[in-house]
């Protein structure tokens with residue numbers, strides 16, 4: 001039956017993302033085609049992004065719903081990807097947790113006041129929805145504009161956030177963070193616990209405003225041994241996944257260089273495991289199930305460096321990844337890490353179309 005509104009216009013039921021390829025794959029259900037999106041799909045690779053960002057700092061733009069909506073939609077329009085990711089940053093909520101941090105272009109998040117002691121840890125206060133009304137506003141508007149395309153919400157995992165706070169900026173060896181873990185374990189656990197609460201609060205705001213899935217970025221967890229990860233990090237990320245369980249949205253867990261940690265990161269409570277380019281997806285499935293766990297959907301894993309080669313290199317790599325992804329109950333195509341700022345948008349558009357067409361299920 002057709003419903004009519006008061007202007008006598010037929011009301012088509014709003015399409016929802018529930019049966020979208022992304023959500024079907026994340027739930028391990030049959031898909032019309034392998035869904036594809038790109039981590040950091042919004043950003044400097046797009047000329048339209050550089051144009052709207054002019055004169056605004058990264059953190060300022062994350063607090064302006066008009067900019068957040070526009071920037072989030074840009075890659076959906078240009079590439080036709082199967083999911084949008086909310087435009088923000090993993091460090092955005094830290095400002096509302098009482099922490100002074102800025103994002104320096106070409107460097108990353110930096111702080112002049114790193115956390116090294118109990119006073120610093122105690123200053124990290126809880127974040128609530130009332131601190132981030134612009135996030136709620138931007139997500140509600142995005143969800144209505146996106147229609148059937150799902151919106152992914154995200155947060156930084158306790159370890160990756162802590163690494164910026166303790167080091168004071170990006171780090172290669174995480175020496176000060178590891179020194180805190182091993183030398184002052186109680187202080188470390190107190191900090192990681194507060195950061196888990198920050199992640200839970202930020203993710204909850206996003207899901208309550210309408211995000212269809214969440215991704216926890218523990219980008220730098222690969223710097224840890226499995227032993228340290230299990231002891232110092234996994235319980236805190238597990239707290240985040242456990243708290244998000246009640247919402248019933250797929251929970252994705254991703255980090256770079258995490259080949260040795262895939263089983264532990266899966267066990268932390270992920271429904272979908274993100275894999276970088278170092279481990280083939282079928283091998284990732286073996287590692288996820290090695291400790292006796294059930295196979296899970298995976299996300300990945302084209303090497304972003306290959307974006308700068310020719311299509312004759314990229315196409316067979318995509319074919320290989322699609323074939324290896326069949327070992328999992330669901331596969332979401334992505335890069336193994338974020339889109340580099342100097343990537344060619346035309347290559348990303350071609351990859352999107354190729355994955356969607358090549359993997360399409362043709363009815364008999």
Ligand SMILES: Cc1c2[nH]c(c1CCC(=O)O)Cc1[nH]c(c(CCC(=O)O)c1C)Cc1[nH]c(c(CCC(=O)O)c1C)Cc1[nH]c(c(C)c1CCC(=O)O)C2
Nearest residue numbers: 039040041042043087088089090105106107108217219338
């Ligand atoms: C580690 C990390 C950060 N931020 C993020 C992570 C985890 C993902 C990963 O591993 O890459 C997550 C992130 N950051 C951003 C998004 C937006 C959504 C998307 O993926 O499109 C997401 C999901 C926007 C951003 N975050 C940032 C930019 C670039 C800033 C700009 O355009 O001025 C964008 C679009 C800044 C940022 N923020 C961070 C870094 C290292 C940088 C790069 C600094 C630089 O090279 O200039 C910290």
